[in-house]
Amino acid sequence: FASRHSNSYIKCVFQSYFSSFLLQKQISTIYYTMTVRVISYNILVPILANRPEYYFKCQPEFLQTDYRWNLIESQLEQEILNHENTIICLQELSLTLLPKLELLFRRLNYSFFHNLYGGREKDHMGIGIGIPLSMQLNSISMIKVGDHIKSICKLKETNSKLFTWGWNIYEWMMGKFIELSSDPWKMSMERANTLICLEVVINDKTLYIGTYHM
Numbered sequence: 755f756a757s758r759h760s761n762s763y764i765k766c767v768f769q770s771y772f773s774s775f776l777l778q779k780q781i782s783t784i785y786y787t788m789t790v791r792v793i794s795y796n797i798l799v800p801i802l803a804n805r806p807e808y809y810f811k812c813q814p815e816f817l818q819t820d821y822r823w824n825l826i827e828s829q830l831e832q833e834i835l836n837h838e839n840t841i842i843c844l845q846e847l848s849l850t851l852l853p854k855l856e857l858l859f860r861r862l863n864y865s866f867f868h869n870l871y872g873g874r875e876k877d878h879m880g881i882g883i884g885i886p887l888s889m890q891l892n893s894i895s896m897i898k899v900g901d902h903i904k905s906i907c908k909l910k911e912t913n914s915k916l917f918t919w920g921w922n923i924y925e926w927m928m929g930k931f932i933e934l935s936s937d938p939w940k941m942s943m944e945r946a947n948t949l950i951c952l953e954v955v956i957n958d959k960t961l962y963i964g965t966y967h968m
Contacts, residue, residue, distance in 0.1 A: 790956050792963060793833055794843040797826050800850050801877045823851060827858055834862050839956060842884040843965035844868075848877040855882070863887045869896050869948040881965050883950050890955040897951070899966065900943045942968075 800819040803809070809817055816822075833840050847855065847868055859866040864884045872879030885891065951964035 789839055790961065791833075791837050791840040792843065793840065794845070794965065795826075795829070796845040796967070797847070797851070798822075799846045799848045799872075799877050799879050801848070801875075802846075819850065823854060826851075827854070830858060831862065834864065839886065839889065841889075841952075841954075841963050843963070844882045844884070845965065845967035847880040847882050850877055859884045865891070867894055867950060867952065869950060871898075871946045871948050879967075881948065881950055881967050883952055883963060883965055885952065885954060885963075891952060892955060892960070893953040895949075895951040895953075897949045899947055899949050900945045903939065903943050 800822070803822060804817050804819065806812070806814045806817060830842060833842060842864075844855070847870060849870060852868065852870070855868075856866060863886065865887055866882055866884045868880055868882030870878040870880030945968075947967060949964055949966040951962060954961050954963065
């Protein structure tokens with residue numbers, strides 16, 4: 755009995771070790787065959803950052819565009835120079851900083867794809883994605899999310915009567931507790947915000963990377 759128990763125990767330990775080894779090998783193989791870093795930063799439009807009365811806990815000089823740009827430039831350089839295959843997604847681009855970003859990415863051998871869609875009051879806010887020039891790029895898509903929503907549905911106009919009835923009940927009940935500021939779907943459809951999506955290939959594997967800012 756002791757011998758059988760020992761053999762079973764050894765067999766169990768061996769199977770566990772072997773399974774663990776295979777799992778580690780699979781993870782190692784996946785990591786090796788497709789190594790990529792995706793980082794995302796909201797860099798805050800300068801015209802919205804330089805408001806000491808709003809960011810009252812910050813020293814006013816830290817909100818200045820030149821000071822903030824030096825930090826942004828340094829951080830992005832570190833992300834690119836210290837790591838391989840780094841894809842950078844940025845939100846709240848601005849017309850003010852766009853030329854600096856273009857030069858930065860060009861100097862670091864990166865392609866930079868962007869779209870500015872905001873109004874003048876927000877310095878034409880937008881988004882962008884930077885990828886290494888060495889990375890294979892198959893396609894670029896820029897989608898106005900509001901227009902896409904409109905193309906697939908017209909809220910409260912084409913929905914079923916059951917949904918409309920349910921929505922009316924929901925609005926009535928919620929109105930008893932909170933004031934509904936707006937319909938989130940309608941708000942989304944009225945905005946010009948753009949989604950950027952890139953199709954890249956890394957070690958013969960396809961990867962889709964997108965960024966969007968509401």
